[in-house]
Amino acid sequence: MEPLSVNTQTLVEQDALQIVHTYAKADLDFVQGQGSWLITQDGTRYLDFVSGIAVNALGHCHPAILQAIEAQAKTFLHLSNLYPNAPQIALALRMLELTGLSTQGGKAFFCNSGTEANEAAIKFARKYFDRTGSPERVEMVTFLGSFHGRTFGSLAATGQDSLKQGFGPMPQGFIHVPWNDVAALKAVVGPHTCAIMLEPIAAEGGIMKASAEFVAAINALKAEFGCLVIADEIQTGLGRCGSLEGCKRYGIQADLSTWAKALGGGLPLGMVLMTKAIAEIMKPGDHGTTFGGNPLACKVGEAVLQEITAAGFLDGVAARSSQLQAGLQALADKYSWLGELRGDGLLLGIVTKKPVADLVVACRAQKLLVHRAGADVLRLLPPLNISAEDVDDALARIDRACASMEK
Ligand SMILES: Cc1ncc(COP(=O)(O)O)c(C=O)c1O
Structure with missing residues (x-):
């Protein structure tokens, strides 16, 4: 058998050969995380509103985490x-x-x-x-x-x-x-x-x-x-x-x-x-x-x-939550097939009458990573320290994704 090469097979193709198929994985080859962003091998930047399914609360490569790892590893x-x-x-x-x-x-x-x-x-x-x-x-x-x-x-x-x-x-x-x-x-x-x-x-x-x-x-x-x-x-x-x-x-x-x-x-x-x-x-x-x-x-x-628990951190979560909710409400007003807003803080979702899996894929085409919840809810889990600018950016990407689904 020929040795596998990242250049001739995508990671997903290699993954399918080696890893038991208990997950439906997206065809993405991330090589670097950077705050609220994930970067693929060819340098494409994805805005990460999945955060490892609510794991990466501080985003990727947070300096406090890197420092703690280094100190303990010694x-x-x-x-x-x-x-x-x-x-x-x-x-x-x-x-x-x-x-x-x-x-x-x-x-x-x-x-x-x-x-x-x-x-x-x-x-x-x-x-x-x-x-x-x-x-x-x-x-x-x-x-x-x-x-x-x-x-x-x-x-x-x-x-x-x-x-x-x-x-x-x-x-x-x-x-x-x-x-x-x-x-x-x-x-x-x-x-x-x-x-x-x-x-x-x-x-x-x-x-x-x-x-x-x-x-x-x-x-x-x-x-x-x-x-x-x-x-x-x-x-x-x-x-x-x-x-x-x-x-x-x-x-x-x-x-x-x-x-x-x-x-x-x-x-x-x-x-x-x-x-x-x-x-x-x-x-x-x-x-x-x-x-x-x-x-x-x-x-x-x-x-x-x-x-x-640092001063102001949870105020930031509240501010970004309000911003995201306002933006999602505006999208629900614009697209008749988007419905009820769900959640609290930065565990937010919006009900969709179009297939949620299609909306996740449409967002991915706009280089935004999102996830689903239940049968019909688009789930947004940005890092808790997400910037206001990145929230606006995500909303614009969701807007474009929704527009692409109207065609
Ligand atoms: C509310 C809740 N409980 C339990 C779990 C299971 O956690 P784990 O996947 O780390 O076993 C999850 C994972 O998504 C969860 O969301």
Whole structure:
């Protein structure tokens, strides 16, 4: 067989030969990231409104991240969880402080990804009731359209049957009710409920906010039955929806929260935060992972947090969000097939009556990277430090993409 050459075959052609086909990949060969931009081998610049699906909150090659990587790489990259490591402790402390858990004795558990964080939270919730004398409390209530990950526990929690087909049997005890349906929720929550698990904004499912009535019902059910609430902040958290915590922004009283994506600044990192009551019952051996809380990823996490919590950073997110929403509304007024605006902060979407996959491709033809959510929503996830100029640029590109679809 002839050796493969980048010059004769695109990366996608080579990818198809070597990598199992579980993703539908775009035919793009990026070689460099630069702030809000990605650059291909031939020098074409793409404006990045995907941000690695909400991972690259500070854009590409942010100096604080580069500095953190260099500093940590000179000490050690990995220790294992047989020994305490300082970057892990520092990041945990900062997150506990920022979420107000440190003064209440809350604690953190580290892992490597979003699905692992949810997997851990589900296990901790069940273990909590097992150790506190209610082993029968195993039912997890989650929502139709939700996305919590691809490993078995998180997949069972996910409210999308299409993702589960052919992988059965699923772990037992997961009940899915329609999103924002208070009556349906009340019908299933009771003394047997272990936890209600939700995304503050159901992102993958179509960027659907939790209504105020829905949140009030969740909090009331928690108070009435003593079940736990797990907030999946993997996409909404760390400033993406405009606040550090989506659950606090919308009033959700969480006992456990799960974090990943932006936390590692591009390195794989996940985290579960929990109240003192849950942390106290956990014992050595209950759960673990070799790489969880890897020092390099945690050091980068600290740098990410420092940027996101710097004075004015979240004001910038709010300003860019308003700018983007105003521009999207103007486009919805111009193109009759564009509809409702969804989301908050810089987790924004717009409903399209034309096929969303076609709109994503049309945007790509305008050198703008965007993603979809649900069946009919164009999802925009720019870096949180995006400039006003780049937001205007993106809006002009979406306008041209929409115009191209009118022909
Ligand atoms: C809300 C939410 N939860 C969980 C996950 C799973 O995270 P990961 O892909 O890191 O396993 C995602 C990923 O998109 C997500 O958006």
